Amino acid sequence: MSAADMLKTPGGPDPQASDTAVADKRPAEVHEPKTSGGGGRRRNKGALLPYFLIAPTVVAILAVFVWPLIKTTIMSFQDVGRTELWTGAPAPWVGFEQFTEILGDSAFWDSVVLTIVFMAICVVATLAIGLGIALMMQRMSDWARLMITGALIAAWSIPLMVQASIFRWLSDSDYGVLNMVLTKHLGFDFQGHNWWLDYKQGFLIIGAVVVWGAIPFVAITLYAALTQVPKELEEAAAIDGVNAFGNFRYVTFPVIKPVFQMVATLSVIWDFNVLGQVWLMRGSKPEPEYEVIGLYAFNKAFESNSFSQGAAISLITVLLLSGVAVYYLRQLLKIGEVD
Amino acid sequence: MSATASAPKTDTPVTTVKSVPTGKKKPSSDRKKKSRFVYNGIGVVAFVVMIFPVYWLVVSALRPNKEIRSYDQTLWPSSFTFDNFARAIDYENFGTAIKSSLIVSFTAVVGAMIMATVAAYAIGRFRFYGRRAFMIVLILVQLLPPTAMLIPIYLQLNDFGALNEYWGVIVIYLVSTLPFATWMIRGFVINIPKELEESAMVDGCTQMGAFWRIIFPLLAPGLAAASIYSLINAWNEYLLAYIVLQDNDKFTLNVWLTNFTTARGVDYGALMAASTMIAIPVVIFFMFIQKKMATGLTSGAVKG
Numbered sequence: 001m002s003a004a005d006m007l008k009t010p011g012g013p014d015p016q017a018s019d020t021a022v023a024d025k026r027p028a029e030v031h032e033p034k035t036s037g038g039g040g041r042r043r044n045k046g047a048l049l050p051y052f053l054i055a056p057t058v059v060a061i062l063a064v065f066v067w068p069l070i071k072t073t074i075m076s077f078q079d080v081g082r083t084e085l086w087t088g089a090p091a092p093w094v095g096f097e098q099f100t101e102i103l104g105d106s107a108f109w110d111s112v113v114l115t116i117v118f119m120a121i122c123v124v125a126t127l128a129i130g131l132g133i134a135l136m137m138q139r140m141s142d143w144a145r146l147m148i149t150g151a152l153i154a155a156w157s158i159p160l161m162v163q164a165s166i167f168r169w170l171s172d173s174d175y176g177v178l179n180m181v182l183t184k185h186l187g188f189d190f191q192g193h194n195w196w197l198d199y200k201q202g203f204l205i206i207g208a209v210v211v212w213g214a215i216p217f218v219a220i221t222l223y224a225a226l227t228q229v230p231k232e233l234e235e236a237a238a239i240d241g242v243n244a245f246g247n248f249r250y251v252t253f254p255v256i257k258p259v260f261q262m263v264a265t266l267s268v269i270w271d272f273n274v275l276g277q278v279w280l281m282r283g284s285k286p287e288p289e290y291e292v293i294g295l296y297a298f299n300k301a302f303e304s305n306s307f308s309q310g311a312a313i314s315l316i317t318v319l320l321l322s323g324v325a326v327y328y329l330r331q332l333l334k335i336g337e338v339d
Numbered sequence: 340m341s342a343t344a345s346a347p348k349t350d351t352p353v354t355t356v357k358s359v360p361t362g363k364k365k366p367s368s369d370r371k372k373k374s375r376f377v378y379n380g381i382g383v384v385a386f387v388v389m390i391f392p393v394y395w396l397v398v399s400a401l402r403p404n405k406e407i408r409s410y411d412q413t414l415w416p417s418s419f420t421f422d423n424f425a426r427a428i429d430y431e432n433f434g435t436a437i438k439s440s441l442i443v444s445f446t447a448v449v450g451a452m453i454m455a456t457v458a459a460y461a462i463g464r465f466r467f468y469g470r471r472a473f474m475i476v477l478i479l480v481q482l483l484p485p486t487a488m489l490i491p492i493y494l495q496l497n498d499f500g501a502l503n504e505y506w507g508v509i510v511i512y513l514v515s516t517l518p519f520a521t522w523m524i525r526g527f528v529i530n531i532p533k534e535l536e537e538s539a540m541v542d543g544c545t546q547m548g549a550f551w552r553i554i555f556p557l558l559a560p561g562l563a564a565a566s567i568y569s570l571i572n573a574w575n576e577y578l579l580a581y582i583v584l585q586d587n588d589k590f591t592l593n594v595w596l597t598n599f600t601t602a603r604g605v606d607y608g609a610l611m612a613a614s615t616m617i618a619i620p621v622v623i624f625f626m627f628i629q630k631k632m633a634t635g636l637t638s639g640a641v642k643g
Binding site for chain 1: 374385393396408412454455460461464471473476477478483515528571574578583596610622631
């Protein structure tokens with residue numbers, strides 16, 4: 001599979017060429033004569049030991065992730081409805097019918113566009129604000145940095161469910177503090193304004209939760225990366241007449257780039273999965289305008305009882321995001337993290 | 340890596356740093372002070388924005404209910420009360436929800452830790468065919484979009500007859516935290532010098548004995564961090580629990596939270612109080628591991 005390609009990509013400067021590999025290999029040779037002292041059978045046992053140790057994990061992953069995915073693939077070429085699911089009756093094969101039906105459904109494309117646009121806006125906002133905070137943290141006094149780190153960690157540790165509850169309360173039409181501040185202190189007429197009637201405004205609130213919840217990870221990780229940038233480089237560039245922006249562009253950013261790419265990829269994957277937040281903030285039955293792709297799949301499966309369509313959409317989602325996942329993996333391999 | 344490659348290019352002017360006339364330093368440090376003042380200002384604003392929702396959560400939970408149902412929300416409550424907490428606790432099924440959450444998350448974490456430690460030891464200590472492939476699978480599994488896995492996993496649990504059963508949720512939580520935990524513990528395994536184990540074995544320990552007597556105690560901090568992280572994840576999960584658990588008395592705390600939204604509106608006071616109670620253990624545990632998280636997430640241990 002692609003995994004095999006991955007293995008070769010960083011092959012040139014072997015990531016294991018470092019001394020850890022040497023240290024790792026040597027004892028393996030040391031072990032062997034000792035265990036083999038008992039004879040061939042025991043050496044064999046020693047060679048099998050690692051497989052023995054990873055077996056439970058491999059079986060678990062196969063059972064919970066791989067097998068369901070394979071079955072999903074099979075199911076998406078069948079027509080599994082309620083009777084087939086509950087009675088176990090054999091489902092008829094329908095070929096690509098589920099896919100053509102989904103791809104021909106305008107609601108599907110609406111939800112894809114909605115999900116991608118929402119994700120893109122959230123990711124850009126999160127990365128921009130997170131990077132901004134990280135850069136400022138580098139330049140502020142210790143007390144201010146301590147304060148903001150505390151706030152970031154506090155926000156980070158709030159469970160998703162609770163985050164959504166808080167923002168629902170903040171944006172409540174009658175007693176929400178958001179409407180009150182907008183009306184009383186900023187002079188707008190937001191008294192009793194319902195943020196959820198217009199889905200664009202609704203997504204503004206959902207986006208606010210997502211971004212607010214994601215900033216801490218981005219800011220703290222990027223700040224950690226920024227501390228690795230040698231001060232002398234920036235100073236030297238500044239003396240050479242490079243302005244602040246140029247300094248960031250040509251000196252700072254190249255150093256933090258690997259971490260930045262990683263954070264960006266993870267943000268894309270996480271923000272693609274906004275199903276939960278929508279659910280929590282719109283109650284259990286969100287309006288059709290709020291149908292992000294996860295919700296669309298869920299409704300197809302559980303409301304229309306067409307489990308095959310739900311399966312097909314899940315499969316499409318996995319494929320959509322697999323490119324991002326492979327990119328992330330490549331970054332990791334490049335850094336030599338997977339040795 | 341391209342970063343370090345491009346760095347030396349800008350390295351040449353470093354020598355000029357030493358020859359900077361000292362007279363020039365003053366205005367620039369003056370400007371630095373001024374800009375530091377600006378950055379501190381923005382920092383305080385960012386602090387307020389980030390902390391406000393958390394503050395509002397706690398304050399709303401402690402506010403008298405009549406202040407919550409008021410068009411004039413004040414920054415500081417006129418008086419503090421635990422009425423909201425009392426109301427939240429009196430809500431149906433609070434006790435069973437705590438029980439469910441505890442059963443599900445602790446069982447999942449204990450199981451995950453045992454399996455993860457063993458697997459982490461294997462990939463951290465041995466070189467074997469398929470090791471790298473295994474590690475790559477560990478990463479890829481973490482990157483699977485959870486919303487897309489919802490339906491496949493639901494159907495799988497249906498096949499097993501695990502719907503509306505604790506063990507169905509436990510198995511999924513266990514396996515979802517497994518890749519992360521394995522990866523995290525592996526980091527600790529690598530850092531334990533092999534010589535320790537070897538000398539134990541020279542002294543007559545078996546490989547198993549060396550593991551239990553030497554490696555395991557040294558792994559304790561790593562295990563603690565990994566289990567706290569897994570615990571938080573299991574404690575916070577709600578989508579799957581919401582779909583799989585159907586009986587009211589099997590709801591976990593997060594699913595139970597949806598009770599506060601009724602057709603007649605939302606009891607925000609009780610909701611905030613309940614949310615605070617759910618969040619407090621997470622916040623406390625989180626403080627212990629936040630440093631490790633930031634580094635772990637970018638090195639293959641992806642949030643599950």
